Amino acid sequence: MMNEKPYSTRRKTFDVRVVIRGAGDLATAIGHRLHKAGITVIHTETAAPTTVRRLVSFSSAIQHGMFTVEGVTAKLCPMTVEDVEAALDDGLVPVVIDPTLAILAIWPADVVIDATIAKKAPTVDLMSYAPMVVALGPCFVVGKHCHAAIETCRGHDLGRVYTTHGEEALENTHTPGDLGGESHRRVIRAPCIGLITPLVSIGSTVRTGDALVRVADVEVRAPMGGLVRGMVSEGMVCSRVGFKLGDLDPRGLSMGGEEKRKLCTHISDKARNIAGAALECVVTYMTTG
Structure with missing residues (x-):
């Protein structure tokens, strides 16, 4: 007889705890996949997330509570074990404001996933955080910064898991992924510093x-037509030129309302691919220790 309670809301099935650093769209896809697989997961974030794809990001719980x-559903929680x-x-899915992973001192994790996409080598010893540390994107070297790294660059190896000592994801190309034939133009960036409206x-x-x-x-105007797929929150202060403000998708011009x-509002194909790779890493830890 099937369990009447939807599997997406079960407390947990497996005795493994995962902390995900970050709650943007890629991190959320991972948390979403692990939660639905019955794995206990929490996210940590900054107090003022710079998320662009806010409608598919658990970081929005910081502004809205849930x-x-x-x-x-993600919920903003105080950083206490009880909450x-x-x-x-x-x-x-709990989200706590904790960019330094201080939560690990009171809520130890079996697996830590760094999903901040920092694109630079960490300045702290990530491998001391948990028995299994997984990192997304470039500059994380297996055996030096993490136990496994996940490829985030679109292409044949998207979602590939690197586990051999010395391996790392592809270098940052500084070129946004192609959507509908557009790359650089679809990403909206700040021309100056100041309050964002x-x-x-x-x-x-x-x-x-x-x-x-x-x-x-300074008004920033659309360099092309498209659907506004993402936009930062109002009231943020941009501290550098080139800061990512939004994301246009030209495919939206030829689509109907539901599409x-x-x-x-739906997790992207890229994010789902990466989430599957993260689930692979967690299952590998569970089965091999």
Whole structure:
């Protein structure tokens, strides 16, 4: 007889605990996949996340208290064992404000996944954080910074798990992935520093030249037409030129309403691929120790 309780809200099935550093779209895809697989998982984040794809990111729980992505709900929790465990018992994914992973001192993890996509070598000894440390993207060397690294660059090796000593993901190409034939133009970046004021909402369709966001007193206009797939939160302060403000998807111009909505509210193909790789790493730890 089938269990009447949906598997996506079970407390846990396996005796393994995972802490994910970050709660942006890629990190959320991982947390979502592990949670639905019955693995106990929590996320840590900064107090002011710079997330662009906010509608598919558990980091939005920091602003809203709770946030749901594809049927899985994250909850902002104080950094106490009692609050974290209470959220887990309710079938939720806890998110704590803790960029330095201090939570590990009171809630030790079997696996730590660094999903911040820092694109630079860590300055701390990540491998001391847990028996299994997994890192996403370039600059993490297996055996030096982590026990396993996951490829995040689009292409044939996307989602590949590196486990051999000395291996690492491909170097940062500084080229955004191609969507609908567009790469650099689809990513909206800050021309100056200052207060950020979005002028369009995620899910809006814009034309070339439309005003998208204001940084200080400078309006940033769309270099191309497309669907606004992501945009940073209002009230953030941009501290550097080139800061990522938003994301346009040209594919949205030729799609109907439901398809366009999914581009904004559903986990991407890239993120699902990476989430599967992370699940592989956790299962490998569970079966081999």
